[in-house]
Amino acid sequence: MELILSILVGVLFAAALYTMLRRSIVRLAIGLTLLGHAANLLIFTVSGVSRTGPPIVREGREAPLVGSADPVPQALILTAIVISFGVLAFLLVLVKRVYQTVGTDDSDQMTSTER
């Protein structure tokens, strides 16, 4: 399972970077979204994939059952997803405004601020 997930993370990173390197700024937004997914899945994978029970303390017990899953990575991913959702909303509006103002979605035409 780890192997498959690791390969998937690698593919996602590669796809994200490739998509971002295209000239269209819409693809840029898609690439950035993929990049976020790749990072989230990486956290999920490196912190250990297991088929053990949920991290819940049963009534009358002091500690969770042996071999329960670690809830922290999921909390991290959830936080990261919420943040990237907010940022993505902003990014999409920005991409739309840039398209309307500059009149193209070709990032090669957007070098005026670099000179």
Add this chain to the structure above:
Amino acid sequence: MTMQLAAPLLLPFLAAALAMLAWRWVAVQRWLGVAGAVGQLAAGIVLLVTVRSEGVVATQIGDWPAPFGITLVADLLSAGMVVITGLMGLAVVVFSFGGLDNRRESFGYYPLLLILLVGIGGAFLTGDIFNLFVWFEVMLIASFVLLALGGERAQLVGALKYVTINLVSSAFFLAAVGILYGLTGTLNMADLSERLRDLDAPVLETTVAMLLLVVFGIKAAVFPLFFWLPASYHTPPVVVSAIFAGLLTKVGVYALIRTFTLLFVGDVGFTHTLLLVVAGLTMVIGAIGAVTQQDLRRVFSFLVISAVGYMVMGLGLFTAFALGAALFYMVQDVVAKTALFLISGLVRLVGGSFSLARLGGLYRTNPVLAGLFLLPALSVAGIPPMSGFAAKVGLVQAGLEGEQYLVVGLALVASVVTLLAVAVAWGEAFWKSAPEGASIDLAEYRATSRGERLSMFAPVAVLVALVVVLGLAAQPVLELALEAGDQLMAPDAYLDAVLGADR
């Protein structure tokens, strides 16, 4: 203790929330902006005094013991940076009264600026690396909107680049945090420091260190990751550029210093030598870039990059004295760069342009402004008696003690090139005669009221005075910086404060 550590975040946050409620009343928002910045400054000073007398202080938010809860922790570095953040926030808010157009003011500028200050303060005070990521995002989203606010073509294009590079860096940050958690099972930086010390996985550790070097290197704009900065920092109004140039890159430098003194000290021979290489190239290339620019704000943007190199040099040398010198450099550079960007706004106001080719002869009409420009500019170049001189002497001395002659040589070369850059800029804007046929459009200047001019010149004058005072009476601040350097090199006090003395 909890309140003392939380106040620098809560006070500007409260002011931001109230300013949102006062959406229609810009005058109310203005004063809430002042109140929030003053609140952060005052709370920061209280915190700094406490840290000075009691040593490192920490608190667990929600009272979950470390390393499970979220820790706020302040050593001299954190507390000092909070103070300087509040001060720069205040200067920029006051400048905005006259220096920002009414449309932007009425579309949420003040609440956004306050949220930015909260995010920066949070990044300085948190003791948890995932929480650091969250504060970065708070800071980023505020800075995204500030950068794009107004919707001019250049702003939008600049913002797109800025947003992109920062989201890439955020994704890498997240990946690094994930790997770090997988390695150690903790996110609390003090706990991480202990566990990484005992961990026997040098390859993975160095991998994470390099990932974080890239992440914070992008934020701090070091070579070769700085290209986004001169493509975006000059596009928004100068008040926004000023707070970005003063503080945002320094948050990246702060994060570098924190992680490479507390966490990644297992392979100093590799990591810190790499930091020195990066530092040397950043200093020189930033300074050379500044010489080639025609737009005043872009000259200063490149100088921001160059200055980051000096701070990273202190970190790369990795002695208590070098770190202290780097911290002093950082504090005085925040003041000088904020002042210079605000001054570029004044130059445009009285000269009608940011372009060095179109400016000229301003010495005759505005000798006071010429002086205000010259003092921080000379400080940036490291001319005595300005504060930049004391900072550079400290770094060069530390470099010589560490026998890193190459990087010392590069630092001196970069200083000379910086002097050339600011001298050319000053000469072009103030000294040369006004270009033929150029009619300076002073309508905007005449339209500003006395009060508005005062609100712009007063904060600049205070910042410039601070640059001079930090140079003439460097001793108290320098001592504080050196103490902070000692704390960084001996992190036991930090670990004790966070994890308890019986760890």
